[in-house]
Amino acid sequence: MILDGKAVAQKVLGEVGAGVERLRAETGVTPTLAVVLVGDFAPSKVYVTAKLKAGASVGIATRDHLFPAGLTQAELRALLASLNADRAVHGILLQLPLVPGCDEDEAIRAIAPEKDVDGLHPQNLGQLLAGAPTVVPCTPAGCMEILDHYGAKLEGKEAVVVGRSRLVGKPLAQLLLARHATVTMCHTRTRDLAEHTRRADVLCVAAGRARMITGAMVKEGAWVIDVGVNRLETGKLAGDVDFQSVESRAEAITPVPGGVGPMTVAMLLKNTLAAARRQLTK
Ligand code: NAP
Numbered sequence: 001m002i003l004d005g006k007a008v009a010q011k012v013l014g015e016v017g018a019g020v021e022r023l024r025a026e027t028g029v030t031p032t033l034a035v036v037l038v039g040d041f042a043p044s045k046v047y048v049t050a051k052l053k054a055g056a057s058v059g060i061a062t063r064d065h066l067f068p069a070g071l072t073q074a075e076l077r078a079l080l081a082s083l084n085a086d087r088a089v090h091g092i093l094l095q096l097p098l099v100p101g102c103d104e105d106e107a108i109r110a111i112a113p114e115k116d117v118d119g120l121h122p123q124n125l126g127q128l129l130a131g132a133p134t135v136v137p138c139t140p141a142g143c144m145e146i147l148d149h150y151g152a153k154l155e156g157k158e159a160v161v162v163g164r165s166r167l168v169g170k171p172l173a174q175l176l177l178a179r180h181a182t183v184t185m186c187h188t189r190t191r192d193l194a195e196h197t198r199r200a201d202v203l204c205v206a207a208g209r210a211r212m213i214t215g216a217m218v219k220e221g222a223w224v225i226d227v228g229v230n231r232l233e234t235g236k237l238a239g240d241v242d243f244q245s246v247e248s249r250a251e252a253i254t255p256v257p258g259g260v261g262p263m264t265v266a267m268l269l270k271n272t273l274a275a276a277r278r279q280l281t282k
Contacts, residue, residue, distance in 0.1 A: 001150065001252040001253075002253065002254075003150055003225070003252050003253060003255075003259060004258065004259075005142070005146055005254055005255075005259040005260055005261065005262045005263045006258045008145060008146050008149045008262075008263060008266075009142075009262035009263050009265065009266040011149070012145065012266040012267070012269075013054065013057065013058050013269065015270075016058045016060075016266070016269045016270050016273050017057075017058040017059055019273045020059040020060055020273055023277055023280065024059070029276070029280055030059065030060070030061045031059075031061070031091070031272055031273050031275075031276035031277075032060070032061040032063065032088055032089050032090050032091070032276070033051075033061070033062050033089075033090070033091040033092075033117065033268075034062075034063045034065060034086075034092050034093070035048055035051055035062060035063070035093045035095065036067075036076075036079065036083075036092065036093065036094045036095065037065070037066050037067070037095045038068075038071050038076065038095075038099050038102060039067075039069035040068070040069065041097070041099075043231075044096075044097075047095060048064065048066075048095050050265055051093065051265055051268060052064060054265045054266070054268075054269060055269060055272070058269055060269055060272055060273070065079060065083075069099045071099075073101075073102055073103055073106065076098075076102060076107055076110075077106075077107070080094070080107065080111055081110065084110075084111065084112040089115065090272060090275045090276035090279055091115055091117035091272035091275045092112075092115045093117055093268065094107055094118070096167070108120050108121055108122075109121065109122065113135075114278065116135060117268060117271040117272045118135075118137060118138060118268070118271075119134065119135040119136050119141075119171070119271065120137060120167065125137075125170075125171065128175075129174060131178060135271050135274070136171065136175065137167060137168070138264045138265075138267040138268045138271060139172075139206075139227060139260060139263070139264045140168055140171040140175055141270075141271075142260055142263025142264050142266065143172055143175075143204060143260055143263070144175050144179075145266075145267065146225065146260070147223065147225070152202065152223050152252070154179040154180065154202065155180040155181070156180060156181070156182070157181050157182070157201040157202055158181070158182050158200055158202070159176040159181035159182065159183045159184070159200065159202040159203075160183075160185075160186060160196050160197055160199065160202070160203050160204070161176070161183065161184070161185050161186065161204045161205075161206070162186045162187075162197065162203075162204070162206065162207050162213070162240070163186075163187065163205065163206035163207045163208070164185050164186075164187045165206065168206040168227055169185060169206050170185075172204055172206070172227075173185050176204075184196050184199075184200075193217070194216070197213060197217045197219075198217060198219055199219065201219065201221075201222055201223065202222065202223045202225070203218060203222050203224045203225070204225040204227065205224070205225070205227060205228060205239075205240040205241055206227035206228060207228060207240050208228055208229075208230065208240065209228070209240055210228070210230035210232060210239075211230075211238055211239070211241065211242035211243075212240050212241075212242075213241045213242060213246060214245050214246065215242065215245030215246050215249050216245075218246050218249045218250060219249070220249050221249075221250070221251045222250050222251065223250065223251060223253075224246055224250045224252070224253040224254070225254050225259070225260065226239035226240055226243075226254050226255075226256050226259055226260065227240065227260045228241070228256065229257075229261060237256055237257050239254075239255075239256030239259070241253070241256075243255060243256070
């Protein structure tokens, strides 16, 4: 079964659009997302354009704050402080990675937790760890949405997450744990990666290494979520999973493109609507 992230994202976007309409009718306010991009890293520009476009498609107002690479940490801090104080802005998305010389941790901490629609502020990540309601980082939230949409059974299953980044691997492992999967996290110091991946009923890969997971590394009947986005020399996109050799072994698999990618944007807008609702109704 191909897990069609594009279709699931469309469903989520439809729900967000309806939610935006409802909130506007109740409060007269349009949820507003500020997108901040520093520098001209080409993939980041593509992601920002996609986020702005998708926001407009569901009626979320967007403001772009695009700066050259020379923006100083102090200037970035001042911008974030002004967006925090602006009651018309409900969500702030700081496109990562920041340019070299900018302190990413400091910048993330400078975003008001209630406007942190990426869910990366330590307060929100801490809430996730505590099992309390919080803003869930968009990509892991998208992975869970796909699994749920297609009815994946998680309780008691062996889940293996390859990659331990703050953005994807760690929060995803936490979400799987919260759903009572038995979770193993792998990374570059993992001694025998295949030994772990072959045990996985649910295998989630977010390593950023094109096609590193091959059919021989996957259990027959596994559900495979491929988060990786890698640009090949040919210019084509490839995931971290070798789709061709894994497809025949897996029961279900996300393609790249058209899997997790569209979900990330949809979950960002879902988080933005939820943030606006919390701020307007508190
Ligand atoms: P990251 O910060 O570079 O983290 C990569 C993680 O993978 C690290 O924890 C690293 O281990 C681990 N890793 C790398 N090579 C490995 C190997 N050979 N064996 C085992 N573990 C390995 O990357 P990220 O931000 O999490 O992103 C991961 C991938 O997902 C990238 O391709 C990125 O483009 C993609 N992504 C896609 C979306 C989307 O919307 N589809 C969103 C975010 C990211 P160490 O910790 O030991 O270094």
